[in-house]
Amino acid sequence: MRLTLARLDPFSVMKLSFLVAIAVGIATVIAVVLLWNLVEAIGLWGKIDQLGRDLNGGNPRPSWSSSASRR
Numbered sequence: 702m703r704l705t706l707a708r709l710d711p712f713s714v715m716k717l718s719f720l721v722a723i724a725v726g727i728a729t730v731i732a733v734v735l736l737w738n739l740v741e742a743i744g745l746w747g748k749i750d751q752l753g754r755d756l757n758g759g760n761p762r763p764s765w766s767s768s769a770s771r772r
Contacts, residue, residue: 740746754760
């Protein structure tokens with residue numbers, strides 16, 4: 702004997718999809734926080750900053766607002 706699902710209640714589908722979307726959103730936020738802390742802990746931000754300084758002749762990269770004000 703094989704059971705089949707004959708009808709899906711639209712409201713139940715909506716509730717389930719809403720809960721799945723909330724769960725994915727929470728998991729994304731947690732993953733971003735964990736990755737941010739990991740990158741901070743291993744000092745990658747400082748290495749990226751130093752790479753930018755090295756490529757720019759030892760000067761920090763100019764900000765967007767200061768380059769826009771020079772026009």
